[in-house]
Amino acid sequence: MSQPTSSSSNLAEALSGWPPPVLDPHGPFSNTVSTLAWVLLALVTVIFVLVCAALWVALYGNDALRAKLGGERVVKWFGLILPAGVLFLLLVGGMLLVRGLTTIQGDELRMRVSGNIYWWRVSYLDAAGKEVLADANELHIPVGRPVVVDMVSEDVIHSFWVPKLGGKMDMIPGRTNRLKLQADKAGTYGGQCAEFCGGAHALMGFVVVAHEPDAWQRWLDGRIERATAAAPLDIDAQRGKQLFNEIGCAACHRVGGTDAQGLSGPDLTFVGARQSLGAGILPNSRATLIGWIGDSQSIKPNNRMPAYRSLKAEELHALASYMEALK
Structure with missing residues (x-):
């Protein structure tokens, strides 16, 4: 399957430079x-x-x-x-x-995005609005097909904005707003929360990855198939999985195919395959995984993940190995 090229500066490139993203459209x-x-x-x-x-x-x-x-x-x-x-x-x-x-024709791809401090819960929906796949901080869409995004907030007011693909819409607690996106060519597009939601508001980004239609269908089918299957683990990743449960990560995060079913933090079932970490602000690599797990508060202050400064280096490496295996 062809995959759009990943870059550690995808979000920065998509939200800066000339022409400004709002004047550089890539969809109707x-x-x-x-x-x-x-x-x-x-x-x-x-x-x-x-x-x-x-x-x-x-x-x-x-x-x-x-x-x-x-x-x-x-x-x-x-x-x-x-x-x-x-x-x-x-x-x-x-x-x-x-x-x-905001006009819905009925044949669009359906998704739901929930704003949280300071990350995004992503759900892929069927025609009846039922969730078929859960993810976080990254949306995958097919080229040439309109996508209706149901937008809700689980805490304060956020705003969903992908300047190269569509308009901007507020996410208001207790209300569902809808917005349409469409990409005319494959690639990675940066998105950003556009409504001040707290101290780390500027660090609440995400990416939208547009695939050719056949490649996107294979991607979706593969994700659904793996969503309930435990990832194969080597010795380091097995130790990381053990630590993941021992230090309480499973209370906040969900990992498909395991006993970890927490919902207060991002779904980690496919975290190893994401292009970025920390809601669009870091490239996804072993080093950034270790840094985020050890002290996310120094990277994104006031996010809801506690710092784990007491973990030893080998323990951080084991946890990072486990995260990398989740694809």
Whole structure:
């Protein structure tokens, strides 16, 4: 199966550089947002030029021009009627333009993403809305097919945003909002929480991996098949699994095919296959696994995973070996 290339800077590249992601669409729904952004930019430019012209007249114009600029007619049209008309047109036009971002046709791929402090719970749903696969901090979608994402929050207000693939939508506790995404070509796209949710808000990212349709179906079938099967383990990974249960990791994390069924932390069934760690902020490697397990608080302050500074180096290596085996 072809897999989009992984990079430790996927998220940083996707959310920085030129052109800005919102002006670099890779799907029909992000095209809509980009169009709206260009319209707003054009209007802002026109208004800026008019204000600069009015300022020049006020400072350097002759008495006749100044009198006209300060006249009742100019103030009424340019200070009241024109701004109200522009805002009304923007409101109506913007609503008409983006209405397709939430319109559901019924043939879309269904997913659910739950916002947590500071990570994302990901569920793949069948046509009836039933979960068929659980994951965290990474979404896999097929190229060319619209995806409806049901968005909820399990604590505070978050905001789901993949600038190159779609719009931005708030995740509000007690409410389900929906947003559509679609990728026109395979690749890895960065996403980010766009609503301040606490001290580590800026470190709450994720990635969306777009596969060719056949490759995505093979990926999904393989994940579903392995979701309830215990991963084969070598001696170091077996020791890591033992430690995982002894120090209480299983109380917070779920690992398919094992007794670990915790739900307060990210699902780790496929953590070894993810492109990033810590919700999109670290490359997935042995070194970053060890660093995250040993002291995640120094990497992402105030996240809900305690630091395990008392673990010995060989114990951290064993735990990292176990995490790497979960694919």
